[in-house]
Amino acid sequence: MKQFTKQIKKGLLELVILKLLNDEDLYGYSLIQKVKEKSNNSLDIKDGTLYPILYRLEDSNMIESYWEQIDTTRSKPRKYYKITDNGKTGLNDMLDEYLEISKGINLILNSEVNNNDL
Amino acid sequence: MKQFTKQIKKGLLELVILKLLNDEDLYGYSLIQKVKEKSNNSLDIKDGTLYPILYRLEDSNMIESYWEQIDTTRSKPRKYYKITDNGKTGLNDMLDEYLEISKGINLILNSEVNNNDL
DNA sequence: ATAACTTACTTTGTATTACAAGGTATATTA
DNA sequence: TAATATACCTTGTAATACAAAGTAAGTTAT
Numbered sequence: 001m002k003q004f005t006k007q008i009k010k011g012l013l014e015l016v017i018l019k020l021l022n023d024e025d026l027y028g029y030s031l032i033q034k035v036k037e038k039s040n041n042s043l044d045i046k047d048g049t050l051y052p053i054l055y056r057l058e059d060s061n062m063i064e065s066y067w068e069q070i071d072t073t074r075s076k077p078r079k080y081y082k083i084t085d086n087g088k089t090g091l092n093d094m095l096d097e098y099l100e101i102s103k104g105i106n107l108i109l110n111s112e113v114n115n116n117d118l
Numbered sequence: 119m120k121q122f123t124k125q126i127k128k129g130l131l132e133l134v135i136l137k138l139l140n141d142e143d144l145y146g147y148s149l150i151q152k153v154k155e156k157s158n159n160s161l162d163i164k165d166g167t168l169y170p171i172l173y174r175l176e177d178s179n180m181i182e183s184y185w186e187q188i189d190t191t192r193s194k195p196r197k198y199y200k201i202t203d204n205g206k207t208g209l210n211d212m213l214d215e216y217l218e219i220s221k222g223i224n225l226i227l228n229s230e231v232n233n234n235d236l
Numbered sequence: 237a238t239a240a241c242t243t244a245c246t247t248t249g250t251a252t253t254a255c256a257a258g259g260t261a262t263a264t265t266a
Numbered sequence: 267t268a269a270t271a272t273a274c275c276t277t278g279t280a281a282t283a284c285a286a287a288g289t290a291a292g293t294t295a296t
Contacts, residue, residue, distance in 0.1 A: 004212055006254055007129020007281070008219045011122055013254075016226050023229075029273050038229060042222025049254050051275060056253090076262060078273070094122055095227065101126045102220075104160025108134050109213065111141075111156060124283055125252070131283075147244050167283050169246065174282090194291060196244075 013045060014053055015098060018083065018091045021063055027078040028054060054081055062087035131163060132171055133216060136201065136209045139181055145196040146172060172199055180205035 020026060020034055032050055035043050057063045064084055069077035083091070138144060138152055150168055153161050175181045182202055187195040201209070 001255075002215065003281075004129055004132075004215055005219060007132075008216060010128035010253060010282085011125025012223055014122075014125075016223060019227055027273080028275095035226070038226050039222030040225055042218050042225070046255055047274075048256070048258095048276085052253080074263075074272095076273075097120060097122055098126060098227070100160050101123060104157030105130055105134060107158055107160070108153070108156045109137055109216070119284075121252075128253080128282060145244080164284055165245075166247085166285070166287095170282080173246095192292075194244080 009043075012098070013043075013049065014057065015091070015094045016043065017050070017053055018057065018062060018087060018094065021081055021083040022088060022091055025080045025082045027080045029078075031081075057081075057087070060090075062090050127161075130216070131161075131167065132175065133209070133212045134161065135168070135171060136175065136180060136205060136212065139199055139201040140206065140209055143198045143200045145198045147196075149199075175199075175205070178208075180208050 016035060016039075017031060020031060020038070026034060028047070028050055031054075032045050032047060035045050054063070054065075058065060058081075061084055063081045065079055065081050067077040068080050134153060134157075135149060138149060138156070144152060146165070146168055149172075150163050150165060153163050172181070172183075176183060176199075179202055181199045183197050183199050185195040186198050
């Protein structure tokens with residue numbers, strides 16, 4: 001994958017995952033698909049990326065997990081993740097920060113050439 | 119500084135700097151001010167961040183530098199940076215990537231709760 | 237004058253994080 | 267029954283924003 005793409009995503013995946021878990025409980029594998037689907041295939045999280053993020057979020061009490069067997073035809077349960085109240089607060093803070101930075105970046109990227117010397 | 123803010127910026131500062139140098143030649147210190155000013159104070163690059171980025175961009179032939187003494191009252195020249203043709207191509211590629219990822223992220227962040235189970 | 241501040245450039249070390257690449261094991265489909 | 271998809275996990279690596287430190291010249295206030 002392109003190095004730049006990797007870098008753009010730094011930190012943002014955590015935000016994206018929190019946002020999705022704010023809507024509904026999901027298990028790891030389904031989160032990967034959800035991210036891909038909801039982003040219109042623009043975002044593709046690797047499993048080796050996702051799981052460490054989930055453990056991080058759990059360690060910081062933003063989310064919590066539980067094993068559950070919903071599908072009775074399956075012998076193995078899945079590990080579901082659920083956002084906590086703490087996580088909801090964190091999500092809002094992160095959204096504010098993201099919007100602020102993102103606005104600043106777009107101000108620069110969308111500006112037309114404006115060379116006063118010419 | 120907030121850790122999340124740091125992470126959001128990963129990789130994006132390179133893009134922002136290239137974009138500004140695409141408009142006009144600038145020296146390091148003025149770039150810091152330019153970024154702050156043009157982003158409406160949302161972005162504040164530290165000098166310890168900027169200079170390594172400039173050296174990286176120069177190593178990859180995206181920009182080139184020259185010492186110039188424009189202000190005759192100053193004894194010391196400033197090190198100006200100029201975007202190369204290679205850098206212009208790189209900038210366009212990065213802009214495309216950024217827009218793609220950014221679109222995907224916003225699709226997720228702007229989506230309202232849509233829990234089909236309820 | 238001189239102390240304090242700003243301008244301007246540089247370097248070293250640290251923390252963080254996305255991913256590649258490897259692994260395990262069950263479930264489904266050809 | 268072989269291949270593929272599902273589902274989880276771990277280790278090591280590369281990249282990068284920043285803190286913190288330094289050097290040195292220019293400017294401003296007392």
